[in-house]
Amino acid sequence: MVYKKSLGEKAFDVSNYVLLTLGTIVFLYPLWFVIISSFSSASAIASGSVTLWPQGFNIEAYERVFSDSNIWTAYSNTLIYVGAGTLINLLLTTLGAYPLSRRDLKGRNMIMLFIVFTMFFSGGLIPTYLNVRDLGLFDSRWALILPSAISAYNLIVMRTFFQSTIPDGLIESAKIEGASEYRILWNIILPLSMPVVAVMTLFYAVAHWNSWFDAMIYLQDRTLYPLQLILREILVQNKTNDMLGGVGSGDVVSIGETIKYATIVIATVPILIIYPFLQKYFAKGVMLGGVKE
Amino acid sequence: MSTNVADKKNPGKALPISKRSNRRMMFREIVKNRSLYIMLIPVILYFVLFQYKPMYGAIIAFKDFNPFVGVWDSKWVGFKHFEQFFESYYFWRILRNTILISLYQLIFAFPAAIILALLLNEVRSMVFKKVVQSISYLPHFISLVVVCGMIIDFLQPDGIINRMLLSVGLIEQPINFLIQSQWFRTIFVGSGIWQGVGWSSIIFLAALAGINPSLYEAAVVDGAGRWKQMWHITLPGLMPTIVILLIINIGNFMVVGFDKIILLYNPSTYETADVIGSFVFRRGIVEANYSFTAAVGLFNSVINFALLIIVNQIARKKAEASLW
Numbered sequence: 340m341v342y343k344k345s346l347g348e349k350a351f352d353v354s355n356y357v358l359l360t361l362g363t364i365v366f367l368y369p370l371w372f373v374i375i376s377s378f379s380s381a382s383a384i385a386s387g388s389v390t391l392w393p394q395g396f397n398i399e400a401y402e403r404v405f406s407d408s409n410i411w412t413a414y415s416n417t418l419i420y421v422g423a424g425t426l427i428n429l430l431l432t433t434l435g436a437y438p439l440s441r442r443d444l445k446g447r448n449m450i451m452l453f454i455v456f457t458m459f460f461s462g463g464l465i466p467t468y469l470n471v472r473d474l475g476l477f478d479s480r481w482a483l484i485l486p487s488a489i490s491a492y493n494l495i496v497m498r499t500f501f502q503s504t505i506p507d508g509l510i511e512s513a514k515i516e517g518a519s520e521y522r523i524l525w526n527i528i529l530p531l532s533m534p535v536v537a538v539m540t541l542f543y544a545v546a547h548w549n550s551w552f553d554a555m556i557y558l559q560d561r562t563l564y565p566l567q568l569i570l571r572e573i574l575v576q577n578k579t580n581d582m583l584g585g586v587g588s589g590d591v592v593s594i595g596e597t598i599k600y601a602t603i604v605i606a607t608v609p610i611l612i613i614y615p616f617l618q619k620y621f622a623k624g625v626m627l628g629g630v631k632e
Numbered sequence: 633m634s635t636n637v638a639d640k641k642n643p644g645k646a647l648p649i650s651k652r653s654n655r656r657m658m659f660r661e662i663v664k665n666r667s668l669y670i671m672l673i674p675v676i677l678y679f680v681l682f683q684y685k686p687m688y689g690a691i692i693a694f695k696d697f698n699p700f701v702g703v704w705d706s707k708w709v710g711f712k713h714f715e716q717f718f719e720s721y722y723f724w725r726i727l728r729n730t731i732l733i734s735l736y737q738l739i740f741a742f743p744a745a746i747i748l749a750l751l752l753n754e755v756r757s758m759v760f761k762k763v764v765q766s767i768s769y770l771p772h773f774i775s776l777v778v779v780c781g782m783i784i785d786f787l788q789p790d791g792i793i794n795r796m797l798l799s800v801g802l803i804e805q806p807i808n809f810l811i812q813s814q815w816f817r818t819i820f821v822g823s824g825i826w827q828g829v830g831w832s833s834i835i836f837l838a839a840l841a842g843i844n845p846s847l848y849e850a851a852v853v854d855g856a857g858r859w860k861q862m863w864h865i866t867l868p869g870l871m872p873t874i875v876i877l878l879i880i881n882i883g884n885f886m887v888v889g890f891d892k893i894i895l896l897y898n899p900s901t902y903e904t905a906d907v908i909g910s911f912v913f914r915r916g917i918v919e920a921n922y923s924f925t926a927a928v929g930l931f932n933s934v935i936n937f938a939l940l941i942i943v944n945q946i947a948r949k950k951a952e953a954s955l956w
Contacts, residue, residue, distance in 0.1 A: 345857060347859075348858050355751055355754055356755070356760070358751060359751055359752070359755065359760075359764050360764075362748070362764070362768070363763070363764050363767050365826070366767050366768055366771060366826070366830065367767055369786065370770070370774075372792060373782065387790070387792075431674060431675055434671045434674060434675055435671075435672060435675035437668075437671065438665075438668035438669070438672050441668060443661075444665055445662055445665070450676070453676070454675075454679060457679060457683040459936070459937055459940055460933055460937050461686065461687070462685075462687040462689055462690040462929075462930075462933075463686070463690055463926060463929030463930055463932070463933055464912050464913060464916065464925075464929055465692075465912065465916045465917070465929055466687070466688075466689030466690045466692065466929075467682075467686040467689075468916070468917055469689055469692075469922065470682070470685050470689055485682065486682050488682070489675065489678050489679070491679075494675075519667060520665075520667035520668055521667065524671075545773060549776060549777075551776070551891075552891045567775055567777045570778060571777045571781075571895065573781075574777065574780070574781025574782075574784070575777065575780055575781055575784060575895050596785075599781065599785060603778050606778060607775075610773050610774070614770070614773060618769075
């Protein structure tokens with residue numbers, strides 16, 4: 340498209356770049372501010388002199404956070420919930436999506452309706468809560484894994500992917516060769532569906548990583564708490580006492596602040612590290628969901 | 633379909649298809665695909681146990697739930713809890729807050745994603761576009777608890793936002809944003825845009841990429857400038873996506889992410905912050921008023937469901953786009 344730009348269009352281009360650059364700063368600066376504050380001295384934060392670079396560089400806050408056993412227990416709990424939870428999510432979602440992607444399955448529309456209905460209507464928070472209690476899952480790790488074992492939305496995305504990318508003939512010929520359905524699923528369908536499996540893993544894992552509400556209502560035992568629940572205590576409810584041992588009372592407030600920043604960094608770094616590697620799947624994932632069924 | 637199968641298996645023999653043989657065919661189909669049904673068992677079990685059982689449990693909204701005798705044997709009380717809710721002071725407050733917060737999200741957050749997509753679409757430098765895009769998704773991956781922790785920290789009287797406003801002279805005294813109820817909705821919706829605008833723009837960008845480039849070329853030949861192109865080609869090309877997402881948004885109109893509300897509100901902001909979800913959580917789970925809050929929750933679910941069906945019907949008639 341080569342044509343001479345009018346003055347108005349040049350102005351449009353310039354203001355567009357300026358706007359987007361400003362937007363980018365707004366997206367990034369809060370995160371940058373947290374990072375530089377976590378490396379700054381408590382007094383610099385209290386005086387408000389931290390703006391672009393760390394002031395009074397030190398890592399005391401990190402030492403205090405790292406020496407806190409609560410954080411480590413919670414971290415390993417979260418890894419268990421993300422690992423086991425995502426594995427169960429993937430297994431069950433695949434077991435649902437594959438049969439329902441088969442056009443020769445009798446009753447498939449009825450089963451789909453049965454699943455889709457739950458996306459638009461639910462019993463509500465209280466009956467769900469009482470149900471988990473009745474099932475005896477209170478104060479157990481299963482309470483964070485089983486009630487969210489399948490997302491109907493993800494199941495539909497995966498089914499749509501199977502339906503639209505795997506040719507029926509492939510399944511037919513595998514059956515003629517005598518392959519069982521399990522073999523077909525494991526050896527033919529899944530290897531051809533790695534993009535959707537990657538997206539599902541991403542969605543489920545992020546959901547487990549971020550989840551805190553279920554843990555708050557279902558768990559009493561602090562040794563089972565996931566990281567996000569401990570973060571809530573530190574960041575939202577302002578409980579930094581555990582890590583403030585040996586601090587003079589005048590410094591408690593300001594050191595408490597740096598501890599908060601360090602905690603945010605420690606809890607967010609894993610995501611930021613894997614972020615560039617997963618980037619390419621994001622857009623794909625949203626688009627898979629956009630396929631109308 | 634079953635007749636075809638029968639004909640193939642018995643060539644030359646015209647079979648009268650009775651109900652019985654039809655049923656036999658069906659049975660044969662099911663046996664043939666039995667492994668598929670076996671795969672579905674745990675899936676169906678999940679939905680029965682964790683989705684449909686709570687729907688049955690929602691009947692405690694019409695009972696005085698007694699945990700010792702269970703859902704079934706608790707005493708029926710009809711619409712008592714609903715009446716109590718509709719007559720209470722809280723009914724209008726949480727209904728108003730839920731509607732207002734949803735409305736602000738629809739007015740500000742929804743168009744923000746479209747505008748971001750349109751701006752990115754006009755960028756010629758691919759590198760710049762890619763960098764801005766990647767950075768704009770980033771907040772979506774930061775956990776809600778951390779985002780709320782940051783909001784609370786930044787909005788303290790001595791926090792960074794107050795310091796900035798003071799230094800440019802917009803205010804003379806620090807504002808205690810989190811305690812003053814008139815700020816809550818702005819904070820909630822504004823931070824929501826920061827969290828989600830990049831991520832929500834992906835779907836619009838994809839729709840933009842799908843617009844036929846020859847339309848633009850033809851427009852240039854006809855002498856249309858960038859604004860005219862945006863107005864006559866880009867926006868119409870986006871319309872189907874906008875309509876579908878609008879349906880979904882309006883269908884979810886009465887659902888406000890109450891987990892974020894719970895993280896950000898406090899008794900001094902309940903007046904503008906408390907929504908149906910947070911009210912159910914506080915009265916139900918914290919204070920154990922199970923039947924009453926189950927009624928409030930059921931009221932909410934029914935309204936949601938009705939809204940979704942109405943909006944979908946309208947969209948199907950007027951815009952020829954619908955969810956089903």
